[in-house]
Amino acid sequence: MKIKRHNEIIELIKTTEIGTQEELLAQLKSKGYDVTQATISRDIRELRLTKVNSNGRQKYAVLVNDEEFSDKYVRVLKEGFVSMVSSGNLIVLKTITGMAMAVATAIDALEIKEIIGCIAGDDTIFIAISATSSNSDVMNKLKKLTRED
Template sequence: MKLARHEKIIELIQEYDIDTQEELAARLNEAGFKVTQATVSRDIRALKMTKVAGKDGKSRYAILQDTQPGLGDQYTRVLNDAIVSIDVGQNLVVIKTVTGMAMGVATALDALKWPEILGCIAGDDTIMCACKSTELAEGVMEKLGGILNRR
């Protein structure tokens, strides 16, 4: 049942711009899957779904595939569409994003597997990346600026 539900979730997010767990649960219930919001939340984590900017600028759920080493087109798009500003405070890189996009950007940063980043914590529109040192944090900011073609 779980596998069929996951397949249906993938089908639904490809067909519709779904931006809330409640909307996803409603569509699953309409499709005959009796789910609660808690089940949908677990499915979102299991499928490694995140929110990305849709064509109309609203956020929507998507599954980011880590199919290639380095920085894939999907990650570049997420970073470019969502990042508003980047700043450094000692060994922390603080990234401001469009509202609701911090989790997607943090997922993309984690997928980069940059050795200088110890880990990222994402809120709604802010990410804190802990780096191994102040110097490495400055380097991460420069690398991100290069990806975004900004300084």
């Protein structure tokens, strides 16, 4: 059901100018999907949708793996990063208060192959590292991204 809903969301945003989660929710309900706003929010994050300008208004669009977007994610990481420590197969990354979700989304979008996933609170992110990877290697990659050039 989730894959079908995700495909429907992608089709809707390609064919309709949808600018809010409420508009997307209404469109999906009109197509027979029984979803909540929380589900829509999760779907938007999982599908990596972004907002773009269209005729003077914001609308959702599918995020492409593009250098411009990578730069934006690195900027978010740099702006929110405070510190990080390693513990087991986790990296605990501290951010500026309120920035953890944005930074975690940026880290996920950067698709660092050793990172399995992130869980974000308000100012803390738990980053799970694959068992075959080294925390120090991932930490070095993240440090490199947060440095000013």
